[in-house]
Structure formats: C-alpha cells, structure tokens
Amino acid sequence: MRKLLFLLLIALLAVVGCGNNETEDASAPAEKEEGTDDLTPVKFALDWTPNTNHTGIYVAKEKGYFEEQGLDVEILLPGEVRVNQLLAAGKADFGISYQEGLTQARSEGLPLVSVAAILQHNTAGYASPVDKNITEPSDFEGKKFGAYGSDLEKAMMTTLMENDNADVEQVDFITTGDSDFFVAVERDVDFSLVYYGWTGIEAELRGVDLNMVYLADFADELDFYTPIIATSEEMISANPETVEKFTAAAVKGYEFAIDHPEEAAQILIDAEPDLNPDLVKRSQEWLSPRYQDDAERFGIQEKERWQKFADFLLENEIIDEAVNVDDAFTNEFLPEN
Template identity: 55%
Template sequence: MKNLLLMVWISAIFTLTACSNDDPSNSESGADEEETLEEIKLVLDWTPNTNHTGLYVAQAEGYFEEEGLDVEIMLPGEAGADQLVASEKADFGISAQESLTEARVQDIPIVSIGAVIQHNTSGFASPKEKDITNPADFEGKTYGGWGAPVEEAVISSLMKKEKADVDQVDIVNMGDTDFFTAVQRDVDFAWIYYGWTGVEAELRNEELNMQYLTDYSEKLDYYTPVLTTSENMISENPKTTEAFMVAVSKGYEYAIENPEQSADILIEAVPDLDPELVKASQQWLSPKYKDDADRWGEQDIKVWENYSDWMYENDLLDSELDAKNAFTNEFLPN
C-alpha cells in the first residue's frame, strides 16, 4: 500500500512539472518573450480638440503599442508644452511654429518633428453684423486677444496692405473668455482657428466674416500646430522618436481617411467635448491635415524661413532663425 501511494505521488509530481513546462507564462523563455512597453509622455498645447485626433486614434487603435510605446497624453498646465518638452519633463509635445521659432532664437533646444496641419487655417473673425470685411475695417474697432506681441504685429501687417493704421485699433486682453461671449460684450473681432471656432459658429447659425492670414501674406502660411521634441531626445533616443512618429502618422492617416470614426474615437476619449462640434470639425479638418503634401507631417524649409523672416522684420525676434535646425522630417515614415 505504501509503495502504491509513493508511485501515485511521484506520478503527480511529474504531471505537474510537465504542465508547468508547457505553460510559456511559467517558463523563463516565456518571460523573455514578454515585451515591456516604453513609457512616453506627450503634452498637448491646449485642451483636447480635433487638432489632436490622430494622437487619440494612435492610442485607441493600438498603434503606439505596436511600436512598443505606452503613451500618456497630458494637458500642459501652467508650465506650457514647450517648457515641459525643453526641460524633458515630457518626451513629445504639441506647439506651433511661431512659439517654437521664438524658443529656438532664445537657445531653447526644442525641434519640430511633424506638421499636424499643412497650412495655416487661422484668421481674424467677427460677427457679420460688425461689418468687418477687410483689415482696413479694424480701425475704430476693439480686438480681443491673449496679450502676445505677435498679435499686434500681424494685425499691423495686414492693415498696412490696406493703408490702415493699427494705432486706431483698441487691443484688449480677453483672457479665458470664449470668442462668442467676448463678441457679445466689448470685443469686435478676435483671432480664431476656423476648424474649431469657425465650425462652432456654423453650428450656432452665427455668420462670421473672416480675414484668413494666408489671404494677405505667403509668409503667414506657417505650420500650426506642430509636434515637438527635445534635441536630447533626438540624439539619445532616435529609435523611440521614430517609433513615436510611425504610430502618430498612422493615427493621422486614419483620421484623414475616416473622419467620422476618428471623431467617435476622440469623443470616447474625451467625453466632455461636444459630440456635434467634434464631428463637424473633424469633417472640415481631416482633408487639411495632409492637404497638398506628399505625406502627412511633411515640413518645408521655405515655410520656416518665410515666417521667421517675417518675425524678424517685425521686431519679434532678437536674431534671425537658423531654420534648418528648427525642424526635421527624418522621423516621418516613407
């Protein structure tokens, strides 16, 4: 009887051992095959909107994970995206050519690695009843802005073409007040991105007059927004940077081809957004991500030189920009 029990016990041990060896999760080789995702921080320039759709698509569709990345999408807070990227508290960020140009001239080591939208879709907007149909009509009106020197310079540049005087414009800081509230109170016109605020006006059945920057100067057709990273990230982690851009490119290509589905992804990721606005904005913006470029994200040195020249000519820069080091296309997939 004792011998029988011993044989049963030995048989059970062999059976358990065999099962354990057949289970990859319990084997050393199985543990080696498990891929550890690299944790990455991506900081937005503002609250989530359709400029950022491709990022949320890349996250939801698993494109980041396919490239071995675990990406946390962060809001900028008081520090701002450029500062967080430059100080390497975030690996990648969303910025704009104008602020990155200022940063580069001040020796802040951030670089643009992709254009989110190929052409500038911003301009000065006003309710139709204000009867502001060209920059000359800015005279005697109140502009509501955020207090940046570039605002007066752009307004002046447009008005000069119409032989009008920027000194005749009352420029006020409207802070966090939204466009629609501001123009109902003490503001006549403001600088907006049509793809969001302009589309919202359409949904509200509020007619706007628009003076797009690109209608008045080729030099104002700059990249806004752009994806950024630090010089250190590029030099020390080029494979990670390339992997990130492969995933992001897939996300924006998806959003170009599937505006309705990509809008749903953004709405699910950020439930506080107005679904009707997101869907309408996405339909308007999706064709503009890539537009006439050969591939999404492509940047042209002429665009960087044109705008930095304009900034320098308008005393917005202390020195000229070395444009070739301000951006790179090397991490975009072919």
Template identity: 50%
Template sequence: MRKLGTLLLVCMLILVVAGCGATRNNETNQQAATPAGETPSTPKTLKDVKVVLDWTPNTNHTGLYVAKDQGYYEAEGLNVEIIQPGAGGSDTMVASGAIPFGISYQEAVTQARIQGVPLVSIAAVIQHNTSGFAAPVDRNIKTPKAFEGKTYGGWGSPVEEAVMNSIMENDKGDVKKVKIVNMGEADYFTAVKRDIDFAWIFYAWTGVEAELRGEPLDMLYVKDYAKELDYYTPVIVTNEKQITDDPELVKAFMRATSKGYQYAIDKPEAAAAILSSSVPDLDKELVLASQKWLSPLYKDDAENWGEQKAEIWQGYSAWMYKHKLLDKPLEIESAYTNDFLPQAK
C-alpha cells in the same frame, strides 16, 4: 455543531481539490498548446511615454487619440499617455526633458530657438495655417482695413499686433486705429457679445462651432493677406536631447502618430467618434463637424502628412525678424526636421 463543522471542512476540501485539479488541467492544456522546447509567450513590456497637448483636447489632436485607441502606439512598444499642459505650458515641459513630446506652434519654436531653447519641430499637424481674424457679420469687418475703429480681443502677445499691422498695411489700414484689449479667460462667443468686435481664432474649432450655433462669421485668414503668415500651426515637438539619446523612440512615436493622422484623414467620422469617446466632455456634434472640416487639411497639398518645408520656416522667421519679434535671424536647420517621419529616407 460538530456535524456542521465536519460538513464545512469536507466542502472546503472538495473545493480545494477541485481547484487544484482545474489548475493542473489548465497547466496541461497550456503545455499541450505550446510546442516542445518553447515556453509560453509573456506580454510585451511597453515603454511609458507622455505627450503633452498645447490646449484642451480638440480635433488638432485627433491623430494622437486615434493612434492610442487603435493600438498603433502599442504595436510600436509604447504605452502613450496624452496629458494637458501645466502652468508652464507644453513648450517648457518638452524643452526641459520632463516630457518627450508635445504640441506647439512654429511661432513658439522659432522664438525658443532664438533664445537657445532646444525645441525641435518633427511634424506639421496641419499643412497650411487655418487661423485668422473672425468677427460676427453684424460688425461688417470684410477686409483688414475695416479693423479700424473696432475692438480686438487678444491674449497680450506682440505677435498679434504685428500680424494685424502686416495685413492692414497691405490694405492701406492703420493698426493704431484699432483698440486692443486682453480677453482674459473669456471664450470667443462670450467676448464678442460683451466688449470686443473680433478675435484671432482657429476656424476648425471656433469657426465650425459658430456655424453650429447659427452665428455666422466674417473670417479673414491671415495666410490670404501675407504668404509669410502661412506657417505651421500646430506642430509636434521634441527636444534635442531626446533626439540624441533615443532617436529610435522618436521614430517609433512618429510612425504610430502618422498612422493616427492618416486614419483621421481617411475616416473622419470614425476618428471623430474615437476622439469623443476618449474625451467624453467634448461636444460630439462639434467634434464631428470639426473633424469633417479639418481632415482634408491635415495633409492638404503635401505629398505626405507631417512634412515641413524650408521655405515656410525661412519665410515666417524672416517676417518675425523684420517686425522685430526676433533679436536675430533663425538658423532654420536646427528648428525642424522631417527625418523622423515614416517616409523619410
């Protein structure tokens, strides 16, 4: 036993000496690789930043995931975490300053500004409104007037009936002849098989999914029936305090995010693969098909991704005021800005 103990002690000493030698060799090599008078570089400290989504991850959000995956945020000194909204929603989290950035909608920002809530839209994710009323083709809803006598499934917002009324009036229809029910937590495909005839969807996700399912839709895009309804949905938002206290952070975040969406515009297949890898629970086939459909529409006819136009904000807010969805006209200058986009002068 004494001999065995001695042998173990010797072995341990050999390992320690060898380790010390390796450490000295590593230090020597590191010193040799570092020019005289300079110290070895240390990892760059990244600033932790959160961005909150408006809903579960989908191709509206691809640019964020690309920017994170491709190191665009890290190159700006940011460690970005993409999170899903809590019970209060993304607007509340951003407006309160709990989270610096989020995904919202022009409608929500407009209503928030009227109520004195300091949300500010800093980029349009999609240049034109890709939402509309969708119905299975067997319901024979080809025009807004055909909504009459049908059941609409919604989420209980007064905006829904106002939009429906607006486009039905132009088609000599009567919104009072539409039965409006709350869909609750049911998804579109479940609801139309159960108790509704049509609903308001984003075609890039639900419409493309219908294609993949072999369940063709009649899709009535709201922008095709009233130009005021071609508003920005979704948008990226921050709050006034964030802009005042740290405008450089907003610029850095938007530089990286813009690169992420430009990548998704240029490389839809690769961008779809990144989103699917980042959110494994998503249906890969749906993500790819949706991305191919949506990528050309991020920028569309705008000169640069993210740009917002005064006439869009003015037109939609005037429409909301006309339909008594706002208590007063919107001061559009405070609601949005292009100043933090990379191409801003």
C-alpha cells in the same frame, strides 16, 4: 534676461517635478506600468483642452499604433507649465506646439524641434459676426480687437493692414485673454483671432454667422505651421529610434483621421467624454482634409515657410537673434509611405 528666466524655470521644474517627487530626464524612461514591461513609456503633452487638432494621437493610442511600435504613450493634459518648457526640461518627450512658439523658444535657447506639421496651412483668422461688416484688413480700422496682449499679435495685424493700405493704429486693442469668443464679441469687442476648425465650427452649431479674414490669405509669411508635433534635441540625440517609432505611429493615426473622420471623431469623444460630440464630429469633418491638404504626404514641412516666418519675427523684433531654421524642424522621421 530671457535666458535667466529660462534657467530659473528649469530650476523650478527640478524642484516641483511637475507633480512628481523626482526629476525625470527625456533620455531616461519613466517607470513602466504593470502589463507594459515590453513597451517604452512615452509622455505626450497637449497644448490645450483636447480637440480635433489632437485626434491623430488619440487614434494612434486607441488603434494600438503606438503599441505596434513598442511604445506606451501617456497623454498629458495641459497644466500651468506650457508644452515647450516641458519638452525643454525633459518632463515630456513629445507635445503639440506651434511654429511661432517654437521659433521664439529656439531664439531664447530652448533646443526644440518640430518633427511633423499637423496642418499644412494656417487656419487661423480674424473672426467677427457678419453684422460687424469686417471682410478685409482695412475694415479693422475703428474696430475693437480682442487680444491676448502679445507683441506678435500686433505685428501680424500690422502686416495684414499695411498690405491692405490700412493703419493698425486705428485699431483699439483690448486684452481679453482666454475669454469666451462669443461672449467677448457680443459684449466687449468686434473681432478676435480664432482657429476656424474649432471656434468657427462652434459658431456654425450656434447659428452665428461669421466673417473670416485668414492670415494666410493676406500674407505668405503668416502661412506658418500651426500646430506641429515637437520634441527636443536631447530626445532626438539620445533616442532617435523612439522618435522615429512615435512619429510613424502618430502619422498613421492622422492618416486614419483623414480617411475616416467619423470614426476618428468618435474615438476622441469616447476618450474625452466631456467634449461636445456634435462639435467634435463637425470639426473633424472640416479639419480632416486639411491635415495633409496639398502636401505630398502628411506632416511634411518646407524650409522656405520656416525661413519666411523666422525672418518676419526678426524684422518685427519679436525675437532678438536669428534662428537657424534647419535646426528648428526636420522631415527625417516621417515615414516614406
């Protein structure tokens, strides 16, 4: 059924063209804009509203790192069709994805590949106002959780609670979807899963004290790479030089953000003026040292961590078939420094 739905989606994309009149292919460059005749056009899709997970891409574009590599990069804002589907259909060449989403996509037949980890460790965790007294997984019992409604959510929480000798069935899952976290925890729920680098920093600015229970602190298999830079097997096969050039420029952009968080934040603010500048600056200050963290170089990915999480998904029946993680990621295109 999943493969049938995927085929139907591809057919739909071919018809609507994601807003274009003609179907495009990842291996066939789009029409070049005036003044960029000597540059290869590349489409990069964001997963969410522009934020500091994306800063390195904006830096690479503003600083001319992509142009130095002979690339004219267009940043696509998120729409109704998600990044993984855009990549698989050839409607985007690269994009922001997540290890959890890419692994599930590969299990469903979408040949996607991660070429770089944006963050070395998972910064997602269960956030709650301090007056809820939720400081460890066992405290989830008897509480209301603001959920998106996915099987993966419950599997992750089950793992953390079992490791803490607690029962996930004692948690009330309430589907809140994309509701504002601060409204939800004040009105509807006790805690929810967030990325501290954005929502946690916003809480600091609002003067809201939070307790955080990080996934990675309570289960090694949940220290997965999120977010990541992804592309398709077709792109790697047809245009390996473009993949190498794009990755080199993107890495340079993130390395700049590591060394110059203030300037990098301002580049993102200038490019996306609707963002809260205080939030961007504080978030960038918090996130910049976590891009590379304890890795030998930015972007590197370890097979062991991909395998642990793939096994977790299979054991919890989130995916139906085992995924060969050697095909799901590569460090081949990262610059050697």
